[in-house]
Amino acid sequence: MPDWQELVRRRLSGLALDTVERDEVHAELAAHLENSYEAFCKEGLPEKEAVRRTKEQVADWRELQCEILDAKRGDLMQKRARQLWIPGFLTLILSTTFLMALQKLGFQPRIVSGNDTTGTILFYVPWLMSLPFLGALGAYFWARARASRSTVLLASVFPVLALAAALICMFPIGMIIEDVVGNHVDFGIVATAMLKDGTSWLLVPGAALFLGGLLVSFLFCRRAPSQSTAIGSETTRA
């Protein structure tokens, strides 16, 4: 009997879905082909003919791949929104609001002093301590939305990714503006500022968020394929 799983995997290798979902589609289609093949064999067809008739079910694998992608794409977009953007922005808003509340309440940041060239780095300790929980909260939403472990981990650090994007855009734009208005800024100063801010607002908070995400990914992330329950004989009679 041919290895239907291998055949489907080879023919639909370009299926641009996340790994778990792609494996599920491969497994489902392979199971269908296997059922068809067994049914043809039961009808008394010789093996070669049974294989040929089974393979005949798909005239054009490339077209099937496109159709599956089209069918799943709507779902994929909804999933992306549900998995990434909505919980991501929620975590970002919560962390920003908490930081603003701390500042409003008069909490002073812990200052880590360096030398003259490196300057000082600020840490809001209560805020940093809240980040593993926020990272875990965001990651929990993603895990519930059946995101893969890597997506959960990546998305748990969404607030720092958003901030990093903002910082990366801000510094060159700032330098260009300063240059246009005639203030020549030393690149060394800019690089030091980026390093300081990167540590205060990206590296350390990112690590705290990641910690929460890591915990959730170990506790809640799905194993492929998804849930398994027993069903009655009615659905399994082929």
Place this chain on the structure above:
Amino acid sequence: MIGSGIKRGTAELAVLSVLQDGPLHGYELARRIEKRTNGALHFTLAALYPMLYRMEQQRWIRGSWETSANGRRRRCYRLTPAGKKKLSPLEREWAELFHALQQLTKAAHA
């Protein structure tokens, strides 16, 4: 033999109707439809799964992995409340269409 255009239109109705009786995996679903329609509706793998995935995306059906008595893992589809709601108007629409066509052919023969 029913033409492909009509088949496409009736395919969703067929899937929803058969799933009314209980959850089924793709192969068994195709087999039941073929049997119940005396072979008029025949789904190949290439025709069936894109449609199932589309219907799943529309939340009319829901697929989940289940293990059968013989230990095989299958993705079984079941009707959702939204699918049940969709079924009645679909049945009515198709009944009306077939009734209208019958009237038309009767009038043509008269």
